[in-house]
Amino acid sequence: MDHATCDLCGQTLLAKSKVRFEMKIEIKAAYDPLNLSEEDLAKDVSAQIAQVLRQLEGLSQEEAQDQVYRAFQYDLCSACQRRLVQDHLARLKRDPDA
Numbered sequence: 001m002d003h004a005t006c007d008l009c010g011q012t013l014l015a016k017s018k019v020r021f022e023m024k025i026e027i028k029a030a031y032d033p034l035n036l037s038e039e040d041l042a043k044d045v046s047a048q049i050a051q052v053l054r055q056l057e058g059l060s061q062e063e064a065q066d067q068v069y070r071a072f073q074y075d076l077c078s079a080c081q082r083r084l085v086q087d088h089l090a091r092l093k094r095d096p097d098a
């Protein structure tokens, strides 16, 4: 993403169009808000914490972070922007749950 070329087709941005586009994709773990009771706060959670730490063993910091958050950014020319939007809309028509 250098704001000078399209990350999909490699075309120089703003050469054939006065507009360039940015696409951002953010993937993050979704958590519901915690509703803690007095009973929850009184529990010993050390075993649960130890389990989470065991799950993280052997993972790099980046690997651990990738499990909860990842973001991508791309520069697009107008042709690739139109193609992506049309492809996405066509996919939605075929499969509304996509």
Ligand SMILES: [Zn+2]
Pocket: 006, 007, 008, 009, 010, 011, 076, 077, 078, 079, 080, 081
């Ligand atoms: Zn392009």
